[in-house]
Amino acid sequence: MGTPVIKKEKPISAKEYCKRYFGRILRSWSLVQGLSVTVRYFFEPSRIVTEQYPENKKTLKMHPRYRGRVEMIEDAEGNNHCTACGICERACPNGSINVLATKNIAGKKVLGRYLYRLDSCTQCGFCVESCPFGAIRMNQDFELSRTDKAGFEMILNKKEGQG
Amino acid sequence: MNSSIFIPSVTHPIGDFIRSNVPIPELAFLINAILCIIGICVVAFGAALVLVYVERKVCAHVQCRLGPMRLGFHGCIQTVADTLKLLFKEVYAPDGADKFLFYLAPMVLLTAPFLCLCMIPFDHNLQVANISVGIPLIIAVNGFGVLGILLGGWSSNNKYSLLGGLRSGAQMVSYEISLSLILLFIVMMAGSASLMDITTSQSGTILDWWIFKAPGIGIVAFIMFLISSTAEMNRAPFDIAEAEQELTGGYHTEYNGTAFAMFYLAEYINLVTTSSLATTCFLGGFLPPAIGVAAVDHALAMVPGLIWFFAKVGLMIWIYMMLRWTFVRPRVDQLMALEWKFLLPVNLLLLAAGAVFLALGWVLP
Numbered sequence: 001m002g003t004p005v006i007k008k009e010k011p012i013s014a015k016e017y018c019k020r021y022f023g024r025i026l027r028s029w030s031l032v033q034g035l036s037v038t039v040r041y042f043f044e045p046s047r048i049v050t051e052q053y054p055e056n057k058k059t060l061k062m063h064p065r066y067r068g069r070v071e072m073i074e075d076a077e078g079n080n081h082c083t084a085c086g087i088c089e090r091a092c093p094n095g096s097i098n099v100l101a102t103k104n105i106a107g108k109k110v111l112g113r114y115l116y117r118l119d120s121c122t123q124c125g126f127c128v129e130s131c132p133f134g135a136i137r138m139n140q141d142f143e144l145s146r147t148d149k150a151g152f153e154m155i156l157n158k159k160e161g162q163g
Numbered sequence: 164m165n166s167s168i169f170i171p172s173v174t175h176p177i178g179d180f181i182r183s184n185v186p187i188p189e190l191a192f193l194i195n196a197i198l199c200i201i202g203i204c205v206v207a208f209g210a211a212l213v214l215v216y217v218e219r220k221v222c223a224h225v226q227c228r229l230g231p232m233r234l235g236f237h238g239c240i241q242t243v244a245d246t247l248k249l250l251f252k253e254v255y256a257p258d259g260a261d262k263f264l265f266y267l268a269p270m271v272l273l274t275a276p277f278l279c280l281c282m283i284p285f286d287h288n289l290q291v292a293n294i295s296v297g298i299p300l301i302i303a304v305n306g307f308g309v310l311g312i313l314l315g316g317w318s319s320n321n322k323y324s325l326l327g328g329l330r331s332g333a334q335m336v337s338y339e340i341s342l343s344l345i346l347l348f349i350v351m352m353a354g355s356a357s358l359m360d361i362t363t364s365q366s367g368t369i370l371d372w373w374i375f376k377a378p379g380i381g382i383v384a385f386i387m388f389l390i391s392s393t394a395e396m397n398r399a400p401f402d403i404a405e406a407e408q409e410l411t412g413g414y415h416t417e418y419n420g421t422a423f424a425m426f427y428l429a430e431y432i433n434l435v436t437t438s439s440l441a442t443t444c445f446l447g448g449f450l451p452p453a454i455g456v457a458a459v460d461h462a463l464a465m466v467p468g469l470i471w472f473f474a475k476v477g478l479m480i481w482i483y484m485m486l487r488w489t490f491v492r493p494r495v496d497q498l499m500a501l502e503w504k505f506l507l508p509v510n511l512l513l514l515a516a517g518a519v520f521l522a523l524g525w526v527l528p
Contacts, residue, residue: 025505031490038225038489050229 062140081135088127119152252420264318269425272311276432316414327413338394344510362448400490438479
């Protein structure tokens with residue numbers, strides 16, 4: 001620790017002192033500027049950003065960039081673009097993803113089950129960034145709490161991959 | 164026994180009715196005194212309940228939030244719930260605290276705002292005590308505030324409390340000087356130290372209020388009053404006594420439950436008294452804001468003075484709240500420099516300028 005060094009101020013001339021003193025008084029004009037900002041905010045209720053969450057559950061729209069849980073991009077028939085390459089599995093920093101591949105009739109490697117564990121996922125989005133086929137995305141779902149641990153482990157794909 | 168103490172100084176329909184119908188003057192005095200106590204308590208506690216809510220709402224809207232919204236319409240009974248919670252908490256003092264002073268401090272602190280409220284004229288005949296030395300008495304009674312905070316900080320046996328208490332003592336003693344000088348300025352202008360006389364000296368139009376009546380210097384005096392009274396109330400931006408970020412709450416760190424509620428109550432009643440003082444001294448008290456047009460003035464005069472008074476007090480409170488949620492807290496040395504290097508010289512100059520204005524007859528009587 002040591003003793004604190006007290007910096008001695010250099011003596012200043014009376015003229016310099018007056019300059020500083022009145023300069024400080026003149027600069028207090030900025031207080032009025034600050035006050036004008038807060039008064040403007042006070043009288044503009046449209047600026048309010050707080051959400052009344054449980055009441056506006058029906059109308060609440062999540063921000064488009066919000067990262068909820070991972071989901072698979074599927075078309076109307078439930079087909080996905082996943083090729084079971086496993087890049088997302090390797091990109092995941094905490095092992096929340098397991099891509100279980102299988103073989104189709106033609107003997108080609110396709111996606112069997114896409115295992116995703118929400119309880120260990122940190123919503124970092126590395127899997128989405130790393131996917132070369134754009135097969136997964138983070139959705140806007142933010143009510144992720146469950147009463148049962150089993151619900152956290154989910155299979156994201158409905159159908160086997162087409163490859 | 165000298166019965167002159169029972170002679171009332173303020174006439175009021177209810178008071179006069181009791182005085183003329185109760186045979187024993189002492190009993191009539193007692194009934195009137197109890198009525199006054201009830202009235203003051205209703206104003207004080209009612210205002211504190213409302214103001215805690217209003218403060219949270221103003222703060223929220225300045226910061227683009229909504230504030231309390233759950234309990235009642237827009238959270239309007241939130242304060243009642245908070246008060247009940249505080250009242251039902253266990254009261255205990257920290258180990259090693261001076262128990263007697265620890266519990267005495269909030270009570271001492273509460274005396275000052277209540278005594279001040281007694282001298283405020285709410286309407287033509289709605290005043291508990293019309294004292295001819297009202298302003299000096301208010302200045303004197305404000306000392307209880309310093310005492311309460313110092314006692315609370317000292318007796319808590321906590322370094323944060325002690326630091327907060329000492330800081331606050333230094334601050335309040337310093338700013339009391341400029342506050343007193345401003346009040347003296349008003350006393351000089353009005354020619355009387357009685358709050359009722361100060362109010363009636365402003366009768367006429369808006370331009371007869373002391374903020375405008377003394378050309379130029381009235382507004383300067385009002386701004387000086389705003390600064391020094393904010394410091395006197397220990398409100399932000401001069402809340403270095405509490406300074407949550409550095410002192411975890413200052414002098415009331417160790418208080419909880421009812422004692423803490425009393426500190427909180429004193430803070431908000433102080434807000435009401437100081438706003439009332441500003442209203443009485445600068446904004447014409449209970450007088451309507453007449454503009455000089457006979458028809459309009461007649462309509463304005465129909466509204467009871469009580470409503471005008473509380474409308475003006477509300478405006479003052481709103482100004483204090485906006486100041487609180489806009490400005491940042493100065494350092495201790497900056498705070499002292501502001502008082503001793505800026506406010507005090509300016510106030511002395513103001514006092515001299517007021518005397519010159521009066522001597523030259525620039526202030527209309």
